[in-house]
Amino acid sequence: MWCCAAPGLQRVNNPTTASARTRMYNQPSCKRHESDLITQQDPDVALTLHLIRFITADADFTLLWAAAVGKSPGVALRQKVVWITGASSGIGEELACQLAAVGARLVLSARRENELHRVRRKCLERSSLEEKDILVLPLDLLDGTWKKRSRKK
Numbered sequence: 093m094w095c096c097a098a099p100g101l102q103r104v105n106n107p108t109t110a111s112a113r114t115r116m117y118n119q120p121s122c123k124r125h126e127s128d129l130i131t132q133q134d135p136d137v138a139l140t141l142h143l144i145r146f147i148t149a150d151a152d153f154t155l156l157w158a159a160a161v162g163k164s165p166g167v168a169l170r171q172k173v174v175w176i177t178g179a180s181s182g183i184g185e186e187l188a189c190q191l192a193a194v195g196a197r198l199v200l201s202a203r204r205e206n207e208l209h210r211v212r213r214k215c216l217e218r219s220s221l222e223e224k225d226i227l228v229l230p231l232d233l234l235d236g237t238w239k240k241r242s243r244k245k
Contacts, residue, residue, distance in 0.1 A: 165194065169191060169194055172196055174198055174199070176198060178202055180200075180207035180208050185214075188200055188211055188215055189211075189215055189218055195221070197225045197226070199227045199229055200212060200227070200228050203230065205228065208228045209228060
């Protein structure tokens, strides 16, 4: 018997009910994993199923190709510099933590400098990065003074 809740479609060795004991062990117990069993047995069917999934997928080909054969973001972004605007809270804060965990060097920008320093400390705690790997650069993108300052330098 296959269990949908078991990670990696692992076989459940001790079924608890009589009907589960009599069920064939090579059959998946849920509709969700029937196609996985078929694709393991026949490569032509696997190719056809992947083609159907591609045609009906709600994504572009580049993303599907990267997910199938590309490098993982952790490998691709390790030791790269990533500048995150809006890093003081919400999605920007979570993105900073996730990128720090994979080893990306960060530039954190937002309006609230004290929140940026909090996010920086949080990233340093959750990763192996050093303080020099995370730069806090407070700025307001709506305020044009940062453009004038950068032109003078």
